[in-house]
Every structure is written in C-alpha cells, then in structure tokens.
Amino acid sequence: xxxxxxxxxxxxxxxxxxxxxxxxxxxxxxxxxxxxxxxxxxxxxxxxxxxxxxxxxxxxxxxxxxxxxxxxxxxxxxxxxxxxxxxxxxxxxxxxxxxxxxxxxxxxxxxxx
Amino acid sequence: xxxxxxxxxxxxxxxxxxxxxxxxxxxxxxxxxxxxxxxxxxxxxxxxxxxxxxxxxxxxxxxxxxxxxxxxxxxxxxxxxxxxxxxxxxxxxxxxxxxxxxxxxxxxxxxxxxx
Numbered sequence: 001x002x003x004x005x006x007x008x009x010x011x012x013x014x015x016x017x018x019x020x021x022x023x024x025x026x027x028x029x030x031x032x033x034x035x036x037x038x039x040x041x042x043x044x045x046x047x048x049x050x051x052x053x054x055x056x057x058x059x060x061x062x063x064x065x066x067x068x069x070x071x072x073x074x075x076x077x078x079x080x081x082x083x084x085x086x087x088x089x090x091x092x093x094x095x096x097x098x099x100x101x102x103x104x105x106x107x108x109x110x111x112x113x
Numbered sequence: 114x115x116x117x118x119x120x121x122x123x124x125x126x127x128x129x130x131x132x133x134x135x136x137x138x139x140x141x142x143x144x145x146x147x148x149x150x151x152x153x154x155x156x157x158x159x160x161x162x163x164x165x166x167x168x169x170x171x172x173x174x175x176x177x178x179x180x181x182x183x184x185x186x187x188x189x190x191x192x193x194x195x196x197x198x199x200x201x202x203x204x205x206x207x208x209x210x211x212x213x214x215x216x217x218x219x220x221x222x223x224x225x226x227x228x
Binding site: 004042043044045047050091093100101102103104105106 | 161
C-alpha cells in the first residue's frame, strides 16, 4: 500500500524567510504524481504545486519549489520569502495510475511577523 | 462557474439518524470523490466515481453509500450515524483518464457532528 509521511507536525518561520517542509512516500510504482496542497483556516483545499515522477526537473511555482529525490522517495516543499498568508496546513499527497490521492497527516505552518 | 458545491456547510446529527451530503460540480468532470478529514489528520478517501453509474470504494467506505446518476451530482449517504463519523467531509472532482494528474478541485467541506 502507498503511504505518505510528513514528519513535521508543526513548523514556524519568520516573515520573508525561507522554510522547507518534508515529505517521504512509499511505493513500488515507477510512474506516479506528487502534490502539495495548502489548507488555510477557511478549510478550502488549494493545490500549491505538482510533480510528475518521470520528470527529473524540480517543479516551481513562484515562491514555491520542490526538491524531488526519486531514489530516496522524498518530496520536500520550499517556500521562499514567506508571507503571513502562507500560514496554513500543508498536505503532501501522492497518486498513481491505479490509486487515487493518498494524503499525509499534514504540517501546520505558522508565519510570524 | 460555481465549481464544486457542497450542502449543508454544518450539521449536527443524533446517533442512529440518517442524512445525505450533497455535492455538485458544473465543470463537466468525469471523476468525483468523497473524502473525510478527522481532526489533525489528512484526507481519507471514502468513495469515488469515474462516471455516471459507476462507483468504487476508497480507504474508509464502511457506514456510507453513494450513487452517481448524473455527471454533475455525487451524494453521500449516512444511514445510521455514529460518533465515529464526526468529521469534515470534502467532495472533489477532476477531468481525466484513469488517475491522471489533472488537478482535483475541492468543495468547501461539510462539518458533521454526531452526538
């Protein structure tokens, strides 16, 4: 069974600083997709960034980037120039052609002014 | 477009009562999903549907039923509510082939409390 592990239940970062959230996953599949979702206090699930496993280049979306290490099954999220609006729960998620999204337990990020 | 809509936003049930959580999408998506999110946890898949008339169990289907008579609607039925079903329920949809990476769009969630 596929599993997703987020080892940091809570993190904090000063405004304008950089923070990295960790995620590891377990699968025997070779083709799969990885995602980071943001869930602010409003509860809305918002897609932050996604990565296809067959692409070696790390995905970037403005201030958000990932460090995808396929051999290590690691998929960390880096947030640069942190803003107060980045305060939220962040979920790492994984899917394959045969399974729908599997979520980690999340990391609660607080951005401090 | 309204995207994915869910009703109600909040509901309190007594043990043993039944209710239906409504979900609708206006994006002509073929895939629809129901998740539950327990406090401090990620989302767990309850049921999903790849198209009208087709449904499949997810990770935590016990105590729930679904139907998909149209592309737009995917209601979730709780027949005999139990305290263990206290959770926030999310509906989502996507347009894709079998589990392609196309983005899932989520509804705003329904907070259900069973007392």
